[in-house]
Amino acid sequence: MxxxxxxxxxxxxxxxxxxxxxxxxxxxxxxxxxxxxxxxxxxxxxxxxxxxxxxxxxxxxxxxxxxxxxxxxxxxxxxxxxxxxxxxxxxxxxxxxxxxxxxxxxxxxxxxxxxxxxxxxxxxxxxxxxxxxxxxxxxxxxxxxxxxxxxxxxxxxxxxxxxxxxxxxxxxxxxxxxxxxxxxxxxxxxxxxxxxxxxxxxxxxxxxxxxxxxxxxxxxxxxxxxxATEMNRYYTGAIELAELFNSCTRITTRPLQPVSNMFHVHFQASKEKMETILKELYKESDIGMTGNLREVNNKEAYFEVSIGDQYEVIPKEKLKKMFELLELKMHQI
Amino acid sequence: MxxxxxxxxxxxxxxxxxxxxxxxxxxxxxxxxxxxxxxxxxxxxxxxxxxxxxxxxxxxxxxxxxxxxxxxxxxxxxxxxxxxxxxxxxxxxxxxxxxxxxxxxxxxxxxxxxxxxxxxxxxxxxxxxxxxxxxxxxxxxxxxxxxxxxxxxxxxxxxxxxxxxxxxxxxxxxxxxxxxxxxxxxxxxxxxxxxxxxxxxxxxxxxxxxxxxxxxxxxxxxxxxxxATEMNRYYTGAIELAELFNSCTRITTRPLQPVSNMFHVHFQASKEKMETILKELYKESDIGMTGNLREVNNKEAYFEVSIGDQYEVIPKEKLKKMFELLELKMHQI
Structure with a gap:
């Protein structure tokens, strides 16, 4: 293009x-x-x-x-x-x-x-x-x-x-x-x-x-x-998405409220456990979250989010359902 | 492509x-x-x-x-x-x-x-x-x-x-x-x-x-x-073209017989003089020889030739005429 x-x-x-x-x-x-x-x-x-x-x-x-x-x-x-x-x-x-x-x-x-x-x-x-x-x-x-x-x-x-x-x-x-x-x-x-x-x-x-x-x-x-003119849209998207993550059990974003189009998502669960959960979630919701989950220690894992054009392509209803599924899984750990 | x-x-x-x-x-x-x-x-x-x-x-x-x-x-x-x-x-x-x-x-x-x-x-x-x-x-x-x-x-x-x-x-x-x-x-x-x-x-x-x-x-x-398979063709072209240059008055290639697809063309004439000649030649023959004529000293100039696909595109008859024109000009210096 x-x-x-x-x-x-x-x-x-x-x-x-x-x-x-x-x-x-x-x-x-x-x-x-x-x-x-x-x-x-x-x-x-x-x-x-x-x-x-x-x-x-x-x-x-x-x-x-x-x-x-x-x-x-x-x-x-x-x-x-x-x-x-x-x-x-x-x-x-x-x-x-x-x-x-x-x-x-x-x-x-x-x-x-x-x-x-x-x-x-x-x-x-x-x-x-x-x-x-x-x-x-x-x-x-x-x-x-x-x-x-x-x-x-x-x-x-x-x-x-x-x-x-x-x-x-x-x-x-x-x-x-x-x-x-x-x-x-x-x-x-x-x-x-x-x-x-x-x-x-x-x-x-x-x-x-x-x-x-x-x-x-x-x-x-x-x-x-x-x-260059779309950065405000990405920033707003990041704030919105971070809020959704923070509403889940055992999940916190860093920073809590993003100050750019990016933030980190921290899970209070092992990398192994989270890999299983995110794979299931991908199958059930058709939304892939990351290909690069990283370990902090044995008890915690995180990944980086950067909001771009793709974020708004996901229908809000679909996103909401994915977070309901995620909350269910995080709650059951 | x-x-x-x-x-x-x-x-x-x-x-x-x-x-x-x-x-x-x-x-x-x-x-x-x-x-x-x-x-x-x-x-x-x-x-x-x-x-x-x-x-x-x-x-x-x-x-x-x-x-x-x-x-x-x-x-x-x-x-x-x-x-x-x-x-x-x-x-x-x-x-x-x-x-x-x-x-x-x-x-x-x-x-x-x-x-x-x-x-x-x-x-x-x-x-x-x-x-x-x-x-x-x-x-x-x-x-x-x-x-x-x-x-x-x-x-x-x-x-x-x-x-x-x-x-x-x-x-x-x-x-x-x-x-x-x-x-x-x-x-x-x-x-x-x-x-x-x-x-x-x-x-x-x-x-x-x-x-x-x-x-x-x-x-x-x-x-x-x-x-990769065309290098022999470029090499042969370089030998042929160098011969044509060497047949002219006050022109020598370096090496005399190329050992690859490249060689240098040396003129026993000032850069200034040769620029005038090569410009005229381009107008009269429609063949551009170089965009990068370099000075050796006040009395000599040279340029680099690398043979590629473009060389064979020039009809041999046209090339021959260009060299006749060039010889005329070099002879008159």
Missing amino acids: AFQDVEGKLESDLYGTGQVIEDFQKKMAAFLGKENAVFFPSGTMAQQIALRIWCDQKGVKRVAYHPLSHLEIHEEDGLKELHQIESVLLADQDRVVELEDIEALKKDVSCILLELPQREIGGQLPSYETLVNISNYCKSKDIKLHLDGARLLEVLPYYKVSAKEICSLFDSVYLSFYKGIGGIAGAILAGSHEFTQESKTWKRRYGGDLISLYPYIISANYNFDKR | AFQDVEGKLESDLYGTGQVIEDFQKKMAAFLGKENAVFFPSGTMAQQIALRIWCDQKGVKRVAYHPLSHLEIHEEDGLKELHQIESVLLADQDRVVELEDIEALKKDVSCILLELPQREIGGQLPSYETLVNISNYCKSKDIKLHLDGARLLEVLPYYKVSAKEICSLFDSVYLSFYKGIGGIAGAILAGSHEFTQESKTWKRRYGGDLISLYPYIISANYNFDKR
Whole structure:
């Protein structure tokens, strides 16, 4: 679908140049309110590069972020192995980063990375006031603030601000195109002209300056236009669905009331038990809940929900019946 | 075209797993005669990772390659900046690497990278005997041999051997899908099970383990099937076309007789002068020769030719007339 309306004569991007990539980068820079933006094959690459640039600029090879940051748990220690950058972990892993955590830092850091929403704890958010305070604090201490905005669009309905407004609090911003937006892959890194120019050099060093990135760019652009305006609908859906889960015995969502299109569903029952229940439920209700149930300990299991276009496709009556069935099963444990 | 025959229900690859990526990796491993193969977004990433693995294994952060290797001139020093690996340059930049260059190494290296054909000097090749000797020598000295086979398929007609046979001389092999094969982008890195497993960890560190690589894999597979068997035709075309160039005044190809589908065309005339001539020629003959004429010094210019499907589309009579026109112009300089 993304390619259906593309002109056959549109030329491929070529090592970061050409209309297809430059136009999209300009569009994203304007949307995020930054001087410039660079398209990357992945957020992993984009964010490591952002942190490296800030470390080089300050001459301090240390950054700080949440203990469950993508960089800390999903990247095989790329930041440390490729850049020898030390990470200081902010806050307990069960809550979001607050100003106090940053004020309590004992060592100087070049950059602080904030992930909005904090995915691994169900997509929680600090207050907007906290963001403003952190931003001001970092400015006063010569610490760069980087936004892991993989799901940036998804938090705008809760904060009730524009992407530009949030991004103005940060020196650099990363945005993903295959989360709520639903592209194939790819990311944008945005910031000042100088910062983005330097990021292009690193992109080449990483082997991320592909001869052609258009399959990702065209799908990113198509899906951005399609879904950027739908985030409020997803957010409302998440609140509604979380309420239904919370009305069941032995089920709690995290956060209790979602602040984006995502949340985690926690069951006070073993993973094994819950697998049996969810399989039965799928057979009886024809609604599949997850393919990725995770164990917390022997007594608890959870899965992640991200609301997109599919949620509203389920008839409300059918959903209600499924929850009645689920409640019956949870009650009988 | 690549996507036309893909089943609509084919599932996307997911972070390096799934049928679409695993099947292609198996196919390439078998074709190259290696235990395993890993699909990468780019050769830059794949090759740096290969060299890093060999350096770590030996505990020596030093590798050797040709002075005009891709790693040395096109990657913004990624190998040095990301891995602190020192490069020793083999041979003069005007010729290919010979066994003597390797025997003359004064410092121990973990790995030697050979690029076949050596692109930046017109795609030249050492003799097959030299390759065998280098391979044996490296084995005896505990030096790993890595093949920069960006254009590996393109050299098989000259060597008259299979990809498997050549690859058996090397510990690790990289193959590109957007040179002679004509895919969108992407590369394969092949070697032992242990080596490729480690390369996957580094792929994740680099941010190359994209959620989905299928746009590149599907086009690579389609174009591999379409063109892997056509390399002899391209090679023959290159020999024929080079002869035509060499029959002209002030024009020489490098090498004089191509050993793959590529060669360089050198003009004994300034870049400025040649731009005028080639523009006129294009208007008069309707054959465009290059969009990338490069200067050697004030007196010489050159461009690169890679023969693919388009060459045979030009009627021989039309080509002959173009060369008559070109000879006239070159003669009048």
